Amino acid sequence: MPTAVLLISCPDRPGLVHAVAEFVLAANGNVLHAEQHVDREAGVFFQRVEFELDEATLGRDQVATAFAPVANRFGMHADVHFSDERPRIAVLASREAHCLGDLLGRWRAGELPAEIVAVISNHADHAALATFSGVPFHHLPVTPDTKAAQEAALVELLRGYRVELVVLARYMQVLTSTVLDAFPAQIINIHHSFLPAFVGARPYHQAQQRGVKLIGATAHYATADLDEGPIIAQDVEPVSHRDSVADLIGKGRDLETVVLARAVRAHVEHRTLVFGNKTIVFG
Template sequence: MSDREFVLTLSCPDSRGIVAAVANLLAANDCNIEESQQYGDHYTSRFFMRVQFLAEDPEVGEDTLRGVFSALAGEFRMDWDLWRRDARPRVLVMVSKFGHCLNDLLYRQRSGLLNAEIVGVVSNHPDLEFLARSYGVEFHHLPVTPENKAEQEVRLLELTDSMGVDLVVLARYMQVLSEDLCQKMSGRIINIHHSFLPSFKGARPYHQAHVRGVKLIGATAHYVTADLDEGPIIEQEVARVDHTYSPEQLTAMGRDLESVALARAVNWHAEHRVLLNGGKTVVFR
């Protein structure tokens, strides 16, 4: 991957000429488009675009590109950003006692399958410290009680600042984040949630699903908002089951689905393929 490859993402009111304007601007600055995806939402009249390109002229750097795009953004009222493609987001993973999603993410990172860098693990329990240490990742034990929750969230924010964290991933972290924290890190926290039809809340969801005889089980990866488990959805994974599945089998299958859905969501976020569209997302896969 070249250090002269960039990713541009944008959203703006939909109108004619946006794609042509972006393409012409890139061509005028000796940039070659390698991948381009766009979507116009007829219901919200918003336009979304992701462009991956190579700046072929060594004199055209990130600062130059930001300057020329700023002028275009003003013309079309764009919300936009530009990233170097080889820059990997720094990720802090939060977990409680279930380690399947954490283990999957750590393994993917070691195998070169995760386009992000896990710089630390935070947990309200000490149980998974051995797992983080085995991958050479720093572990932080922040036990949470009703009395110290606000204090621990302050410590969490201090950690994200000191470690230069771009994204927080809740890999089965069994604590509800405060509204204040959700707002401060809006669009920068991804959660994985077991999702069934119907949806089972509370303890032992797979056992509840077994009692009700579900035919589909699944998992949903979404951005965290102050509305519990109702943030914009990034990815979902499902599997068909039947009456022969035990609660233990449902649990094992569900954990696999959670791991896969979360890993995809983290990778797509890291590659700047996810754009917020109100209460939902546009995902350029």
């Protein structure tokens, strides 16, 4: 039987954990995982509760309605998900294939509880890779003069596939409000973590010339503030003066694939809550 997941946020006050646990108990459910966090500065409570429905007195289509009185009593924003849901993902990429190939490989291996329904690129390079993985490929070229029309076509394509998550797997185009507003907190981006120190082109060359000792990667939800959206996952790796630019680029690509996959998995497993410009990520 699939499990149910409650994702909750509300003003902090006594009795919240008890009320949620009492609801699950009254429904004859069995809590498997429960994790909560309180933002002391903002006074906001966050919780993720996953529970079994095997012996529950509620059907899955009744959980949200049954929980509504609890949510109303405490002023909760509550989302209900189920472990057998497989969110529909579109992956966008440009010329680099490492993140795209890694996600497709993990998906084919059953590591991502989701469905990759489309690969979309502003270049034609990845058609064979998408076809090999059994995923439809769409080439949407773009120039500065055609960007508005290309993004309108992109949104139409994403909606046609009923996409629930857009993954920018090294998609080297800045998205405008046309796309961002259509998928709020549903677009995940990946980039190196040299920002804001080394902006622009050739960041690994800049880093190597400065003798950096750490390289990293950041995955975050895309917003109108370029590369400054709520962070989901990050990681770093030590490097030294012995590493060439090629070494740094290779290590950076490895980090990008792992960090992006970690962020996508957290999202599709319903482990993330966006609060302001940061993200609560439950374990």
